[in-house]
Structure formats: C-alpha cells, structure tokens
Amino acid sequence: MLDLRLYIAQRLSAMVMAPLMVVHIVVMIIAVQGGLSAAEILSRTQGSVFWFLFYGLFVAAASLHAAIGLRVIVHEVTGLRGAGLTVLTWAVFGVFFFMGARAVTAVTML
Amino acid sequence: MADNGQLEVSVWRGDSGSGRFESFRVPAEDNQTVLDVVSWIQQNLAGDLAYRFACRVGMCGSCAMTVNGTPRWTCRTHVKKVARNNRLTIAPLANLPVIRDLATDMDPFFARWIGAGGRFVPQRTRDDPVAPVRPDSPGRQAADAGIECINCGVCHAACDTVAASPDYLGPAPLQRAWTLVNDERHGARGAVLAAVSGAGGCHNCHSMGNCTAHCPKELDPLRAIAGLKRATFLGAFGKEI
Numbered sequence A: 001m002l003d004l005r006l007y008i009a010q011r012l013s014a015m016v017m018a019p020l021m022v023v024h025i026v027v028m029i030i031a032v033q034g035g036l037s038a039a040e041i042l043s044r045t046q047g048s049v050f051w052f053l054f055y056g057l058f059v060a061a062a063s064l065h066a067a068i069g070l071r072v073i074v075h076e077v078t079g080l081r082g083a084g085l086t087v088l089t090w091a092v093f094g095v096f097f098f099m100g101a102r103a104v105t106a107v108t109m110l
Numbered sequence B: 001m002a003d004n005g006q007l008e009v010s011v012w013r014g015d016s017g018s019g020r021f022e023s024f025r026v027p028a029e030d031n032q033t034v035l036d037v038v039s040w041i042q043q044n045l046a047g048d049l050a051y052r053f054a055c056r057v058g059m060c061g062s063c064a065m066t067v068n069g070t071p072r073w074t075c076r077t078h079v080k081k082v083a084r085n086n087r088l089t090i091a092p093l094a095n096l097p098v099i100r101d102l103a104t105d106m107d108p109f110f111a112r113w114i115g116a117g118g119r120f121v122p123q124r125t126r127d128d129p130v131a132p133v134r135p136d137s138p139g140r141q142a143a144d145a146g147i148e149c150i151n152c153g154v155c156h157a158a159c160d161t162v163a164a165s166p167d168y169l170g171p172a173p174l175q176r177a178w179t180l181v182n183d184e185r186h187g188a189r190g191a192v193l194a195a196v197s198g199a200g201g202c203h204n205c206h207s208m209g210n211c212t213a214h215c216p217k218e219l220d221p222l223r224a225i226a227g228l229k230r231a232t233f234l235g236a237f238g239k240e241i
C-alpha cells in the first residue's frame, strides 16, 4: 500500500528530519552546558522566525513521515485498505501536525 | 526421538480450508533428500498423497515445500541437514493457496510476474540480425545476476511482506522486473518501472532480506528490489538510470 509517491514523500521527509534532528540535539546539549533555565530558553526562542521555521519544518516532515509509516503498519497488521486507509493516513497526519504546530507556536511565538 | 534407522515424518494432509498433520515412519538412508522421503511415503504408505516435482536436480522449481518451518527446494535438501532428532515436518509452501496436501496453487505467484511487467517485449523480429549485447556491460551484469531464477516460490513463501499484504508483488517477480529493466533488448523498460511503482509495488519491501537468505539458487532479490527503488526514485526526478 506504499506507491512511488508515498515512498518518495516518506524518504524525502526522513532526509529533511535527519539534519534538523542533529542540529536540535547539538544545540540542546550546548545550550544547557551553562545551566540555562526554561525561562531563559523561551526568551530566546519566542519571537524567533528562525526557530519557528526550523521546528515548523520538522513538525511538517515528522507528521507526513509518521502518517505514511503508520499507514504501512496498519495495512500490514489489520488489512485495512482503500478509502479507509487514506482517511486514516490523513487523520494521523492532521493530529500529529496539529499537536506539533501547537508546541511550535507556544515555544516560538510571543 | 524416533527409532534408530527410522524417520518420524509429519505430513500435511488437506487443503487451505482444513486439514491436519499425519505421521509416517520412513526408513532413514545415508543419502536421502526430503523429496525422497515424500516419494517413499507416496509409493509405500499413502498412494493418494498429492505433491509436485519434475527434474529432481534443482532446475525446474516445482518441488518447494515447507520443511521444519522453512521454505526449501526438497529435491536438493538432504534430510541430514534439516532433520531434528530424526523428525521432519513437511507442509505446503506458505503464502499460496493449497490445492491438496503438499501441492500449492502457483497461479497467484505467476500472476505477479505478469503484474510486475515480467513479459519480455522484443524490439526485433526473427528476420533481424541478433542484437549485440556486451556480456561485461553493467546492464547485462545486473540482468545476469537474476536470470538463474527457477520460479520455485521459496522467496515468496519466506517474505513476511507477501504474507501481510496480498497486493505486494513479492521478491521473485520484482527481481524479474529488474532483469528486464537492465536488458537492453527489452522493448518496454519504462513500462516495467511503472508496473513496479503502484500500491503493491517494490516500495513496499522492508529490505529485511528473508528472500535472499532463503533463495536456493543463492540469488539476491533484495538487491534487485533496491535497484528498482533507486531507479524509480531517481526517475521521478527526471534522472535515467
């Protein structure tokens, strides 16, 4: 149930996530070295267009990637297919994207 | 543990709908294949046992069965290699409908070969000169890697993705597709790539390699499928392989 288009979308989104993940972890480790508090971190991320775009892109890629991945697993485990599977894929994407977008706006918007 | 000199053999009797394992005692021999055991049972104890073989030398691909849980070609599997405590459990090949006993219906397997664009389309007629193909060209080498397939269905039975997703074309048909994509004489190479890009196509493969691990001809369908994934992925961005 994974055609070429979905395959490309899942691999490209994985390629987008890989460098973002590395930057995220490296920055996080460096940032807490000096003992930054949550409030100090938020004061730097809030209002930052860069971090909004950075984590926004990650959330979009992760939602797409995970929705397609779960689609494969659900099809193989339950046999669900056709319209039901399409609806489920988009619903998973919608839920992940909504949750991720809430977190990103909370951390990066003033 | 069976008696000395005797094999304790459980054989599936029935079809896809219902059935059970029946036990037989078979004299053990020094050099004995699993197919020899099945034939001995059919000739001496159960004349109505249904099974399939032809060449007995690993060429025709018709004798594959599930032996102690693993798909194998039975004509070239020695009992000594697979028996546990002189016991054998012999069942029909997995992931295919069972006609009766050890004979599976191979139609769904061969239908996938056609579905993967596996039918050769010539570019020349018998009146044209033979196409010159360099044996050491990269395309021919890639095609050669898959052409010794004997259509036994062992990889098909070993593939968990085939088991989980009935639309999936499976390792052997996809390997066939890759040989045709690399065969410069084939007249429909683009059509092959299109045929393996649908909902049941090569992209469903999880690359775990059960097919390659079980192929009795030591072919590498996993590698062929990786080639198809690469070619279709790059093709979508306008790159020819």
Ligand code: HEM
Binding pocket: A014, A015, A017, A018, A019, A021, A062, A065, A066, A068, A069, A070, A072, A073, B205, B206, B207
């Ligand atoms: C840099 C990060 C990531 C990379 C490089 C990556 C890569 C991949 C690849 C290559 C597959 C295909 C596996 C296959 O077809 O067998 C896959 C599947 C999957 N991924 Fe990711 N992934 C990443 C992050 C994530 C995240 C953050 C999630 C969840 C939010 C996720 C969820 C899934 C799921 C559910 C599957 C389906 C598993 C399957 O098809 O067997 N991945 N991932």
Ligand code: SF4
Binding pocket: B158, B159, B160, B161, B162, B170, B171, B204, B205, B206, B207, B208, B209, B210, B211, B212, B221, B222, B225
């Ligand atoms: S590598 Fe792909 S084709 Fe081979 S057994 Fe695994 S899923 Fe099936």
Ligand code: SF4
Binding pocket: B148, B149, B150, B151, B152, B153, B154, B155, B156, B171, B172, B175, B214, B215, B216, B217, B218, B219, B221
């Ligand atoms: S690839 Fe190997 S296991 Fe699969 S059908 Fe061909 S010979 Fe048999």
Ligand code: FES
Binding pocket: B053, B054, B055, B056, B057, B058, B059, B060, B061, B062, B063, B064, B073, B074, B075, B076
């Ligand atoms: S009987 Fe022909 S391959 Fe086994």
